[in-house]
Amino acid sequence: MKIKIVYICLILFLSTLITENIYSQDKSDNHFFEMNFLQIPYEQMSEFLTFYETVGKPMDMDNEYILSTKIFRHVSGPIWNICFVSEYKDMESFVAAGKRGDELFEKMFPDKTKREEIMKKWGAYLKGHSDALVNDIPKLEKK
Numbered sequence: 611m612k613i614k615i616v617y618i619c620l621i622l623f624l625s626t627l628i629t630e631n632i633y634s635q636d637k638s639d640n641h642f643f644e645m646n647f648l649q650i651p652y653e654q655m656s657e658f659l660t661f662y663e664t665v666g667k668p669m670d671m672d673n674e675y676i677l678s679t680k681i682f683r684h685v686s687g688p689i690w691n692i693c694f695v696s697e698y699k700d701m702e703s704f705v706a707a708g709k710r711g712d713e714l715f716e717k718m719f720p721d722k723t724k725r726e727e728i729m730k731k732w733g734a735y736l737k738g739h740s741d742a743l744v745n746d747i748p749k750l751e752k753k
Contacts (some may be wrong), residue, residue, distance in 0.1 A: 630632065639699070640746050640747070640748065641677065641697050641698060642693075643695055643743070643745075643746065644704065645695050645741065645744060646693065646695075646739060646740075646741050647739060647740045647741070647742075648735075648739045649689055650691070650735050650737070652673075659683070659692070659732065660731075660748060663719075674708050674720075675698060675704070676702045676707050677697040678696070679694065679696045681694055
């Protein structure tokens with residue numbers, strides 16, 4: 611039992627070091643980019659993009675914490691993806707954008723039942739997804 615506790619404490623300690631190291635990178639002056647890869651069935655891509663344009667885009671446009679957004683449609687390879695890339699000034703803006711997005715969603719759709727329907731529809735398109743938060747490295751860019 612004592613060995614298990616020691617291992618658990620060691621794992622928690624090491625995960626703290628790793629987390630600190632990851633977030634210490636957040637102190638840079640570079641912008642943050644959130645990358646969302648959504649697996650959408652090919653035959654539903656156009657329908658999904660129309661849905662996003664009427665529901666998601668207005669909220670992104672009104673969210674002052676999002677500096678820019680780009681949407682990429684997959685054209686080749688084994689998995690059909692749509693990639694959303696949103697740019698933020700810093701980590702604080704990323705967090706604030708999430709909170710602001712919730713506020714805008716509630717403002718756009720005050721009826722809770724309607725919001726639940728929209729989230730259910732959004733989920734029906736997804737066959738999987740992954741997310742990443744990345745920093746740019748300006749000195750390695752091609753301009």
